[in-house]
Amino acid sequence: MTTAKPPYLTGHFTPITEEVTATNLTVEGTIPPELSGRFLRNSHNPKPGITPTHWFKGSGMVHGIRLR
Numbered sequence: 049m050t051t052a053k054p055p056y057l058t059g060h061f062t063p064i065t066e067e068v069t070a071t072n073l074t075v076e077g078t079i080p081p082e083l084s085g086r087f088l089r090n091s092h093n094p095k096p097g098i099t100p101t102h103w104f105k106g107s108g109m110v111h112g113i114r115l116r
Contacts, residue, residue: 056092056103063093064109079115088112 057063092100093109100106 054099057094057099061092063096064111065096084116086112086114 055061089111090108091111092103092106093111094100094106098106
């Protein structure tokens with residue numbers, strides 16, 4: 049018997065296991081000059097091997113991207 053993962057642990061909600069700092073990325077097209085700043089998202093990110101019983105239980109992580 050297999051148990052399906054909760055929807056908050058699949059797709060674009062899948063936990064991130066690595067921290068990545070990427071700089072000097074290639075841009076296809078142009079970034080509008082008005083689009084300059086940071087986007088931060090604070091959300092769940094359970095540790096590997098741990099399946100929380102609810103979205104708001106367990107470990108979290110601040111995900112961010114900076115555009116300039």
